[in-house]
Amino acid sequence: MRTVPAETITEAVEAMCIKVCHELSDDMKACLYDAYEKETSDTGKKILGQLKENLGIASKEMIPICQDTGMAVIFLKVGQEVCFTGGDITDAVNEGVRRGYTKGYLRKSVVSDPIQRVNTGDNTPAVIHYEIVPGDKVMITLAPKGFGSENMSRLFMLKPSDGIEGVKNAIIAAAKDAGPNACPPMVIGVGIGGTFEKCALMAKEALTREAGVHSDIGYVRELEEEMLTKINELGIGPAGLGGKITALAVNINTYPTHIAGLPVAVNICCHVNRHITREI
Amino acid sequence: MERHITVPFDRTVSESLSAGDYVFLTGTVYVARDAAHKRMTEALECGKGLPFDIKDQTIYYMGPSPARPGRVIGSAGPTTASRMDRYAPALMDLGQTGMIGKGRRSEQVKEAMIRNKVTYFAAVGGAGALLSRCITSSEVIAYEDLGTEALLKITVSDFPAIVVTDCHGASLY
Known part of the structure; x- marks a missing residue:
């Protein structure tokens, strides 16, 4: 003991x-910097530039x-x-x-x-x-x-026959509905399987995964990549004002589920996806 | 188009703004979010006036983090405007000309904007540290018990925003 x-x-x-609350983790910072390089819309780039500047002011001047x-x-x-x-x-x-x-x-x-x-x-x-x-x-x-993005999160109790197409539609629908309200570019945590509450919890925990790290399950990894591409094709863009960077990452966790169910939870987070871990 | 706008502003100024304009706001702005809007609406419903004269004023939907000693305000970015949709039309009908927030608005809000010549500006969500630099004074004018949701009067200087929905019905979203 x-x-x-x-x-x-x-x-x-x-x-x-x-x-x-003052310093974004290195993985999220790298994501945002990368987004700035990739964004092609003028407005989008301007906004991502402001977000980069904001991070510098926050950590230097200790303003959240x-x-x-x-x-x-x-x-x-x-x-x-x-x-x-x-x-x-x-x-x-x-x-x-x-x-x-x-x-x-x-x-x-x-x-x-x-x-x-x-x-x-x-x-x-x-x-x-x-x-x-x-x-x-x-x-x-x-x-x-934060609750601007939390309020745009969704839970879908799909049927097994909805399959992976149903899951994809649910993720895209949630991202689309979130749009400008959730302070894009977003990070999207997804839970698939389990029960009603397990599914939501998986989605939340998926947000704490280091950006850029994928699921080690083959089809889940492919789904993460496909969803990120599809969400960025929606054109919502930084701050919802148009552009190619709508999401920074899609992280999916899965768990066994019941023969009758296919729960899908989509927890939306803004670009300030704060997470920190410490071992005691 | 880039414009420097003095706040408060009247309907004529509002009518000159178009969706997509980049603006820098300088002057006085009132700050209120969910709970303050609920209180203001309740005050109007029971025949009492608002804590300030709303004619030609702009309301910033925001709840700041606390100011560190020696600072005017803490982090101060916009909150989601749609939560104020239920309350906003009545305030616009009383003469409000500007709103600052982020995100989509309801049809009722858009109709009230056209009816009253009101402009909706978006500030960049999640850039609260950056935006706090454009706020040069802040005082609580009502509902202090609401904490971060108290009604504030602030002074802004070259506060950056984008006209996201103009008073003619055009919107960027």
Whole structure:
């Protein structure tokens, strides 16, 4: 058994919140720079140029890349040989979010109830997904999610007979509907299979995959490439004002499913696809 | 076409703007998003006035991140405008002439824009750090309890935007 103080998790989450909202990861930065080189529309290129400049200002002057610093989504993979000490782990994670969003001058965007809508004032609670894994390490992935793009996400409960064509149509429909609202160029996380909730969770986790890394399943990799090409052919372009760069990546995760179903979840993210991982 | 526009502006200026124009806005702009729009609409419904005179004014759909000490404002990019569609026509009917946001608008909004000669500008979503540099002052004028959703009055200087839907019904989307 390895003991890990809850405070260690709090401190890690606090630092991760601040870093991820000011500095885009190298993989996403490379994607955006590459998009700037490839874009042929004048307006599109101008916008991508502004986005590049924005990244520089954000990290240099410590101004969040985007004012929507999101709801904190956290994937916590806990080794089964780990024993947390000194407090409740969920409280520890939320304390990290509270400190990070307060000390980092990040926006508090969470309301305590979806209908009564009173701001909690510290961006808690986070949405935390726990997973027990072998070993004695704790892997924390933080992905603060903005809602301009979250609102454009979709879940389709397809029939097995819809097959891969149905899946393709669903992904394209979601990207098309998202259009200018989701701050393109987008990153698109897709879940195929599982159950209703497993499928959505896979789509979310797919967004945390390093850009440029493909699925190791042959047909899924081909689907990722084909969908990226097709979405870029829609012509939506940067900021939705036309151009060839509408998406930066399409990441697809799959899971076994029921004989009667073919769930597909499409989680849309903007170009500020924030994700950071730390091992404790 | 590139244009430098002073805000507030009246219908005549709005009528001179066309979808696709690049503009740089300088002057006073009001900031409101979902919760502030709901409050303003409730105030109008029960016969109370708005916290400011909306005639010829521009509303920026935005909720900033907090300002660090010594700074005017935090990150300050546009939010999705369609969430304000339910509230926007009534405000345009009271004289609002400009909106800054991002994304598509409803048919009701487009009709109200033509009726009242209102221009819809898009600022680049996700460029909040860059846009914050064009904001030279910011004060809360109402609904402070809403936090980032409070109603603000800000001063902008050469704030870059694109006319995405003009008051004649043309749109870039």
